[in-house]
Amino acid sequence: MINNSAIQFKYNALYKPNQLICGIGQTAIITGWTVRQTIAKHLSPDNYAVIGNLYSPTRGISFLIRNLLANPYVRRLVILNATKEDKNAGSCQCLLDFFEHGFIEGKSDTGRDCWVIKSPVTGYIDIEITATALEKLRQNVEVKQVNSITEAVDLVKLYSAKEILAPWGEPLVFPQLEVTPTLLPGHRYGHRIEGKTIAETWVKIIHRIKTTGTVRPTGYDGKWQELIDLMAVVTDEPENFYFPEPNYLPIDRSFLEEYISQILDDSPYREGVKYTYGQRLRSWFGKDQIEQVIEKLIADIDSARAVMSLWDVKDHEENQSPPCLNHIWVRIVENELSLTATFRSNDMFSAWPANAMGLRALQQHIRNEIAKRSDYDLRMGPLITISQSSHIYDDCWENADNVIQSQYVKICQKRDYADPVGSFIITVQNEKIIVEHTTPGSGEVINCYSGKSAKQIYRQIATDCPGIQVEHAMYLGTELQKAEIALSIKEGFVYEQDKVISIPNILVKNQE
Known part of the structure; x- marks a missing residue:
């Protein structure tokens, strides 16, 4: 044992420091979904090493373990598993199971190699942390579960009155994988x-x-x-x-x-x-x-x-x-x-x-x-x-x-063509492109556009119908361009909406 008055510790939070309340004791307190300040106000900083929440077993436990490995003088862990939210999330239970039952090598839900905690609640630990380090942590940290704020405070004060324990080893820090997103330009x-x-x-x-x-x-x-x-x-x-x-x-x-x-x-x-x-x-x-x-x-x-x-x-x-x-x-x-x-x-x-x-x-x-x-x-x-x-x-x-x-991709393939803006019927008549805008459902004609160029007409439609679905607008652009091609060739090419531009049989025979 080391004399209680000789040493004071300052918790070194390498990960998520702004989400933690750090002290100078030897007991870490995990509050689950309970507000961490509620525990802190009943204690002095020399009672605890750190107080922090644990919301998710898949996202939070690795950070918690990394911090504990970097602070080997923390020898006791109090886990407050008190609320409906704690039971529903299962994060406190999963952490308890790590210390009680250990871990095995496996895959995360993203398919990445990781340590999987032996628990009914799914929990992951980064594979970059060695199994040896995890076992040292399990063997050298005393873990207690409590079910109320009062019980947590009393236990932490009890631990604080005991003699200080020697650190279980040297601080351990392990590399961490970072994911970098690929961005495309777009509206903010x-x-x-x-x-x-x-x-x-x-x-x-x-x-x-x-x-x-x-x-x-x-x-x-x-x-x-x-x-x-x-x-x-x-x-x-x-x-x-x-x-x-x-x-x-x-x-x-x-x-x-x-x-x-x-x-x-x-x-x-x-x-x-x-x-x-x-x-x-x-x-x-x-x-x-x-x-x-x-x-x-x-x-x-x-x-x-x-x-x-x-x-x-x-x-x-x-x-x-x-x-x-x-x-x-x-x-x-x-x-x-x-x-x-x-x-x-x-x-x-x-x-x-x-x-x-x-x-x-x-x-x-x-x-x-x-x-x-x-x-x-x-x-x-x-x-x-x-x-x-x-x-x-x-x-x-x-x-x-x-x-x-x-x-x-699967979801986008299930297209719904019912655009609330309505539908557009395109024909070529009298050397003009004619577009009739009809209401959804009833098919009532509510507007008519005409011109000789696709650009002229789609600009008019875009002005009048700014809420048109993107895929519908792209479809219209394609059809209007086909209509313009059929109109401009002037050799009997026939435009029919949703069909390939065709040449009348009589022209084919004449060419033969």
């Missing part, structure tokens, strides 16, 4: 993406961000790729939610069931536990905003005032975790109930699918309650999310690229 502000299901829309979203998003540093010791003001429109999500087979989404049905309750249900205040969206909607401001919206729409079905707010002006004042979801607006048009949600900041890879499904469940709840309490039998309209900062964190870039490579 204002994007619209539409899909039938949340899964389909999600793949399109991450493709757009990974293709043209700006790479910027975050406030969390890393980088993200970001687009600003991205609007996602989901048109036909089924009531029981669509999960692809095999499931490439970052969530499954069991996680979703727990998450939906965090949006629909109120929850009492608990020290150290972050608010839930349900708490913000049901009781935070002293009013049940979901009930207010239901009653508002029953009283005035055309109301544009069905608004729910989650942002509190007090969130500007030292709030370590202000809500990302800030505003919800419900609107009924032509017997169709839509829901629009605004996020100030949105993790589009890991969080958006759960966000969208939870909001869709809220949308269904409002629709169903209106049907129960009134004579209105409303259809489910689209779910719209507006993500002001829509981003993908750097530790998910490789996963995002893999999803894009495996799913994006």
